[in-house]
Amino acid sequence: MKNSLIEPQEIPSQGNDILTASFKRRSFLQYAGAGLAGVALIAAGCKKEQVSHDMGEGVDLGSGDIGILNYAYALEQLEAAFYAAVIQSPYANMPANELALLTDIRDHELAHREFFKAALSSKAIPALEVNFSSINFSSRDSVLGTAKVFEDLGVSAYNGAGKLIQSKEYLLLAGKIVSVEARHAALIRDLLENGSFANSEVIDMNGLDKARTPKEVLTMAQSFIKTTINASSLPS
Template sequence: MAVVALTAAGCSKDDMVDPVTGAVDLGSGDIGILNYAYALEQLEAAFYEAVIKTPFAGMTETEKIFLTDIRDHELAHRDFFKAALGDKAIPALEVNFSAINFNDKASVLGTAKAFEDLGVSAYNGAGKLIKSPDYLTLAGKIVSVEARHAALIRDLIENGSFANMEVVDANGLDVARTPKEVLAIAKAYIKTEITANNLPS
C-alpha cells in the first residue's frame, strides 16, 4: 500500500488525551476521520490476534487459515494508519473482550461478524466526510477488503448469508453508519474512552 503523507495541521499525542479523564480525542477534519478508522482497526487487530493465539475448540485447519489471513490484513491496516498518521495518531487503545468466549466457535464468529459488519458500515458512513481524494481512495481500498472479510465470516456461520438483507438493502446498497453510531456500538469492546466531538459531520 502506498504511503499517504499527512500534511494537515494536527495535535500532538499529549493534546489528544484529557489529563483528567484519560479520554482520547480523535481530532478534526481528515486527520480525525483517519484516527477514527485507526481506532477501529486497532480493535479488529486485537480481536483477531486473540482468536489466533487461543483457537476456539474444534477450529479446522481451513478456518485457521482464513482467520489468520484476516488477522494479517487487520494488522496491516492498523500499522499502516499508525505509520501514516505519525505524531497525529491517537495512542494505543485498551480493549475489553470480557464478553467474548474465545474457546467457543459461535462466540468468536458472532463477534467477528459484528466487527466486520460494523467496520464496513463505518467506512461507508465516513466516506462522504473525507475531503482529500487520496484519503478517500485509501478508504475505498480498505473497505473493499473489510467487505470480503464480512462475507467470508458470514458464510462460515451460515452458507449463503454473505449479502443478506441485514447488510444489503433492496437497492443493493450496503449499510452505512455515522461515526457516532459506530462508536456507540464499539465502546462495549474498548476500555479507553474516546471522544469524537470534533469530527466532521
C-alpha cells in the same frame, strides 16, 4: 487536547467575513491535503500534547480528515486486537481452513492498524485498551459471531465516513480498505451460515450495504473498548 497545529490558523481581528473564512479553510486544506508525509512534518513538535490524550473526556480523535483517519485507526485497533486474540488461542477443533482464513484476516487488520499508525505518525491517537470480556474465545459461535459484528460494523463505518473525507487521496485509501473488510464480512458470514454473505440483514431492497455515522458506530463499538473515545470534533 486538540490537534491545534492542523486546525485552521486564526486570523486575528478581521471579523468573520467570508474572505477570512475562505482563507482559513484554504490554509487548512493546504495542510490536510499535503499528503501523509506532510501531515507528519506539521505534527512535529506536538508530542508534548499527546500525553494528555487519554485524560478527561477520553481520547480525542481530532477534527477534519485527521479525525476521520483516527476514527478508522481506532476501529482497526479493535479488529486487530480481536483477531490477534483469536489466533493466539484458537477455539476447540478449529479446522485448518478456518485457521488459515482467520490468520489471513488477522494479518490484514494488523496491516491496516500499522498503516494508520505509520501514516498518522504523531497525530495518531494512542493505543486503545479493549474489553473482550463478553467474548468466549473457546467458542466458535462466540468468536465468529463477534467477527461478524465487527466486520459488518467496519463496512458500515467506512461507507458512512467516506463523504466526511475532504482529501481524495484519503478517500481512496479508505476505499481500498473497506472492500477488504467487505470480503472479510462475507466470508465470516458464510462460515456461520453458507449463503448469508450479503443477506437482507445487511443489504437493503435497493441492493445497498449499510452506512453508519461515526456516532452510531462508536456507540456500538464502545462496549468492546475500555478507553473512552471522544468523537466530538469529527466532521458530520
